[in-house]
Amino acid sequence: MTNESPPEVNSPKTSAKQKTVKPKRQPKPLRSGQSIVPRETVAGTALVFVIGIMTFLACLTLGAVSMVNTSAAKWQNDISREVTIQIRPFDDLEMEKAIKDASRIALTFNGVSKVTALNNVETARLLEPWLGAGLQLDELPVPKLLTVTLADGAKPDFAKMREQLEIQVPGSTLDDHRTWVDRLTTMALTMVAIGTTVFLLMMAATVTTVIFATRGAMAGNKDVVDVLHFVGADSKFISRQFQKHFLILGLKGAASGTLGAIILFIILGLWSSGSLATPEGDQISALFGTFSLSWSGYFWMIIVLLLVALLTAFTSSFTVQRQVNNLQNYRR
């Protein structure tokens, strides 16, 4: 961009009495500072708004999926590091002996690092939600629970363990949480699939909106496009003139959407950590994990931002090139 004045013309109006005063010469710019396709002619606000909403929703979806995934992975890990043995009491069972036998059998398997029996206090706490506080366990035929802790990544032969336990300790059952883990995996996968679908649909809606906006901008700039044709511009040159504006609009929309989502997650995170001390908070965080998005979650939101902006620019460029090739087609 240069601001050059045209060749000086001595103004005849500079009269003798003004001679002492140096006439102020504003160098007149040769260039208007306008782009070939004026920025104002590309309808901006509505597009920025729509792109903003779409990005916001896309980020929410992404965040939700990532949170479900983290929680599911955590549950899965916790659960698969523990199995439980349950011993149901019946009349002539010596509970103490049964517990000892069961622990001994479990410990003979590779990968089992520890077996602990839940004492009465712990069992009572576990049952509190159902049976209320102040429970006298001695009066009730409550089954005994043994927690078998596994070494990291170990996979003992549960089928064999179950078989031996059933033979040697009557009334005992082994629960390796297999169904739970399977369900969790299915649920997590379903969530990811739903999230991905929603995300893709939103991107498709964004692309469609951009296509319409681009066509609108081209129709509004028909004169400019025509002139560009006649002076020999190719479709790439013409599309670049529009793409510039759309990239900026895309960035604006995507940035505000992402920012909104990040703020929302931070607020939810603060709120959930504030209410974590309460029993309700305990339950929520037990179910959903905490509302904290990992750093990678925020990283992916920034990726979404860039993706949406680039998608906007690319879509508009592609649309212009197609339209221009149609216009330049001699055999219309």
Place this chain on the structure above:
Amino acid sequence: MISFENVGLRYGIGREVLSDLSFQVAPNSFQFLTGPSGAGKTSLLRLMLLSLSPTRGLVKVFGKEASTIRPQQMPIIRRKIGVVFQDFRLLDHLTTYENVALPLQVRGKMELDYRQDVRDLLDWVGLGDRMHVHPPVLSGGEKQRAAIARALIDQPDVLLADEPTGNVDPPLARRILRLFIELHRSGTSVVIATHDLSLMDQYDARRLVLNSGRLQIYD
């Protein structure tokens, strides 16, 4: 360079505006295209510019049959043809300087390389002190000269000018005609559509006369 064979044109279902035209625009030639208002001069120029395809007949430009030209090749052809439109078609949001420089910008040239050329040409057409203003504040004649400058700036192989002297006084018209003649001497084929008889009398050249859709040629 440009050749027409039995070309006919009608808009929609109307009458035939041009019928059975056969002629050639030879390399480095000079011709006037004339005829009464509404005779189809602008339509014929648009056919030559390939911005309109004929209802029937064959149009060839630079040895290529027009209907075989792919959209991607169209810009390359357009760059060899300079046009002055009857309604100028300047971009109002750009300065006169930018309007005239547009063909060069479109070809990917650097402003630093062409700035002086554009200034020189604008000086030559008498717009030296108007180059920083926008077209809406130019007079009709000034707009016309800006449009001419834009068509000439990249020294096209063919220049098509639609009423290039329609808005200027006779001395300036003479000057513009001299510019076209000079361009023709430097190798450009020139087609000037005009109904200004006095202009045609100033230069002895081939005349293509359109009358009720038919073309008569006076070499």
